[in-house]
Each structure stands twice: as C-alpha cells, then as structure tokens.
Amino acid sequence: MFDINNLLRDNIKRLVPYSSARDEFQGEASVFLDANENAFGSPLVQAFNRYPDPMQHQVKLRLSQIKGxxxxxxxxGNGSDEAIDVLFRSFCNPGVDNVIIVPPTYGMYEVSANINDVAIKKVLLTDGYQLNLEGIAEAIDDNTKLIFICSPNNPTGNSINRDDIETLLANFHGIVVVDEAYINFSRQKTFIQELTEYANLVVLQTLSKAWGLAGLRVGMAFASEEIIEVMNKVKPPYNINEASQTLTLQALANVEQVNAWIKETLEQRDKLVLTLKDMTFVRDIYPSDANFILVKTTDAKGIYNYLVDNGIIVRNRNNVELCEGCLRITIGTPEENNKLIATLQQYQ
Incomplete structure (x- = not known):
C-alpha cells in the first residue's frame, strides 16, 4: 500500500515553505509596495520588474486544457531536471536511501542522485531495451524510494512495455517516475491517464522537445495532489521566470503548428532510416518512438569525428553500456537531414 508519509524525509514533513509576497496576496491592485521590487520598471522594452506568479496559475490552466x-x-519546473531534483530532495534521505535506474537511460537521474548523496542501483535493460522486472524486484529494498523509467527511452528511442511499467506501479510501494520527454512523437499513450489509478505515479514531460521551447526551460510533472503539494513546498519560490511564463502561454495557443511539426518530424525520421539502412557502415537502426534514432555502426568514433569535421554534430553513445558502436542522431529539418545524408555518403 502506497503511503506518502512513509516516503517523505522527516525534515520535509516539518518544512514550512517560504512565503513570498505573491503567495500572501493574490488578486488585483494598482500599487504594489510589498516585494521590494524596482517600482520604476526595467531597462528593456518590456518590463520585468515584478516577480512572476510563483505557482504559474495561468500556464497550468492552459496545460490542464491541453493535457486533460x-x-x-x-x-x-525549470526544465524537467528541476522536477527530478525536487523529487530527490523531497523523498530521499542523503546517505541512507537509494533509487533504481535502468541503463541505458537519461543521465540526469544519476547526476541528481550523486548531487543529493543518494545511492544508485542500476538494473540494465534487456538486449531488446526493455525492463528486467526480475532484476528490479531483486534490487528493491526497504530504502528504495524512487524508480526512474524513461519512455520513450533516451538514448535508445523505444517505448518501454506498458504492462511492465504497470507491474512496477502495482507492486512497488515507492514512487515510479515515468519520464515522457518524447511522448509527443510516440505511438504509445501517455501515463497521465493513469494518475487516478496509481497514487505512486509521477509523469514527467517537457516543452523542450516537440514544443520547441528548450531555451525557456519549462518542464512538467504530473502526479497526485499530495505529491504535487510536496513538490511545490520544496521548490524555490519563483522557479519559472515571467518571460518564460509569458512566452509559454503564447506558444500553448499554437497546438496546430506543433502537431504539424511532429508529423513532419516523423516523416523525416522514416526517410532518414530508409536511407541510412543502405549505408555499408550501418549495422542496425533501432526502432524509435522519439525524434531521434539510435544507429549502430562499424566505427562510431570515426564517423562522429568525420561529421564534426564537416560541421555536423550528432551524439556519440559508444561509451554507454548496451549502446556500443552507436550514434544518436536527432531528426532535423529536411535540409539538415539531406546535408547529413550527403556527407555520410562521402564517408563510405
């Protein structure tokens, strides 16, 4: 049985969050003399002299409509990386608790664990890049607080079997974090729909990928109200700045444009896969539900350096366990993809 009080750090249970000026007053007023701001404005065309909404109400209302x-x-959060860090700081006692990650996977889970002095248990994915449920079950102990599952997975690109994730949710008494940074490109449905079924579920998403807002740093976590309340208590008071909130609201009004880009990205992905398959140095291209592909080659380092010399940057994943010989290639514009293909054809 999931009980959030059994997971929370004792100091977080006792924590009285910082109360900002914008927390204490909500509403309309003509004169604000409560937050020690510069009343004269900003040395910019647009004024940013006032603190932003600490709880981002307008952005959340719009996301609520889109996400249901x-x-x-x-x-x-300031990117989904902040949500990851807040989960560590809320639920994991440094030097005592541990989390489970399933490599190859997104590297920030391990970095955040190390920053917070939380032990990491690694259970490798299978050769088919799926969960090793038996290995995860063996790794869980009384101090295991979080399990991180990236689906679609980075760097492999595939979606994790949904039934396997639900098995973890049903049997693990800690929190299962499903990172859906690439869900907009996937054939699989989001786990957000399962929030009412699993009290121990946290779903991460981002506006950095399909929405094209990487420079604004806006990440999302979806969870039960009690988990969200804890995360809001732990986060810095003004973690999403006013410029990011304003521009995010403008972007969220353009769902049709984003959907068109997603469709074109998937079309370009399929074209790129077909072309790369015919190249002699390509050993395999793994199935992808993301806006990138993982390509196994005969010489990842050599090809990577050759592309760098020609002004094209991909990601060398050769040193990642289970990704030996692999390059991770993001799907670009048609022009960028054509340049990549033409350059690689000269490599053969």
Whole structure:
C-alpha cells in the first residue's frame, strides 16, 4: 500500500515553505509596495520588474486544457531536471536511501542522485531495451524510494512495455517516475491517464522537445495532489521566470503548428532510416518512438569525428553500456537531414 508519509524525509514533513509576497496576496491592485521590487520598471522594452506568479496559475490552466488533467495535479519546473531534483530532495534521505535506474537511460537521474548523496542501483535493460522486472524486484529494498523509467527511452528511442511499467506501479510501494520527454512523437499513450489509478505515479514531460521551447526551460510533472503539494513546498519560490511564463502561454495557443511539426518530424525520421539502412557502415537502426534514432555502426568514433569535421554534430553513445558502436542522431529539418545524408555518403 502506497503511503506518502512513509516516503517523505522527516525534515520535509516539518518544512514550512517560504512565503513570498505573491503567495500572501493574490488578486488585483494598482500599487504594489510589498516585494521590494524596482517600482520604476526595467531597462528593456518590456518590463520585468515584478516577480512572476510563483505557482504559474495561468500556464497550468492552459496545460490542464491541453493535457486533460486538473491544474492541481501539475508541477512546473525549470526544465524537467528541476522536477527530478525536487523529487530527490523531497523523498530521499542523503546517505541512507537509494533509487533504481535502468541503463541505458537519461543521465540526469544519476547526476541528481550523486548531487543529493543518494545511492544508485542500476538494473540494465534487456538486449531488446526493455525492463528486467526480475532484476528490479531483486534490487528493491526497504530504502528504495524512487524508480526512474524513461519512455520513450533516451538514448535508445523505444517505448518501454506498458504492462511492465504497470507491474512496477502495482507492486512497488515507492514512487515510479515515468519520464515522457518524447511522448509527443510516440505511438504509445501517455501515463497521465493513469494518475487516478496509481497514487505512486509521477509523469514527467517537457516543452523542450516537440514544443520547441528548450531555451525557456519549462518542464512538467504530473502526479497526485499530495505529491504535487510536496513538490511545490520544496521548490524555490519563483522557479519559472515571467518571460518564460509569458512566452509559454503564447506558444500553448499554437497546438496546430506543433502537431504539424511532429508529423513532419516523423516523416523525416522514416526517410532518414530508409536511407541510412543502405549505408555499408550501418549495422542496425533501432526502432524509435522519439525524434531521434539510435544507429549502430562499424566505427562510431570515426564517423562522429568525420561529421564534426564537416560541421555536423550528432551524439556519440559508444561509451554507454548496451549502446556500443552507436550514434544518436536527432531528426532535423529536411535540409539538415539531406546535408547529413550527403556527407555520410562521402564517408563510405
């Protein structure tokens, strides 16, 4: 049985969060003399002299409409990396607790664990890049607080079997974090729809990928109201700046444009896969539900350096376990993809 009080750090249970000026007053007023701001404005065309909404109410309301989940079940972070860090700081006692990750996977889980002095248990994915449920079950102990599952997975690109994730949710008494940074490109449905079924589920998403807002640093966590309340208590008071909130609201009004880009990205991905398959140095291209592909080659380092010399940057994943010989290639514009193909054809 999941009980959040059995997971929370004792100091977080006792924590009285910082109360900002914008927390204490909400509403309309003509004169604000409460937050020690510069009343004269900003040395910019647009004024940013006032602190932003600490709980990002307008952005959450718009996301609520798009995602079909109540605003009270949404946490916004300075990228999803902040949401990851907040989960560590909320639930994991440094030097005592541990988390499980399933390599190859997104590297920030391990970095955040190390920053927070939380032990990491690694259970490798299978050769088919799926969960090793038996290995995960063996790794869980009384101090295991979080399990991180990236689906679609980075760097492999594939979606993790949904039934396997639900098995973890049903049997693990800690929190299962499903990172869906690439869900907009996937054939699989989001786990957000399962929030009412699993109290121990946290779903991470981002506006950095399909939405094209990587420079604004806006990540999302979706969870039960009690988990979101804890995360809001732990986060810095003004973690999403006013410029990011304003521009995010403008972007969220353009769903049709984003959907068109997603469609074109998937078309370009399929074209790129077909072309690369015929190249002699390509050994395999793994199935992808993301906006990138993982390509196994005969000489990842050599090809990577050759592309760098020609002004094309991909990601060398050769040193990642189970990704030996692999390059991770993001799907670009048609022009960028054509340049990549033409350059690689000269390599053969």
């Amino acid at each position: 989940v109540p605003a009270r079940n949404i946490f916004l």
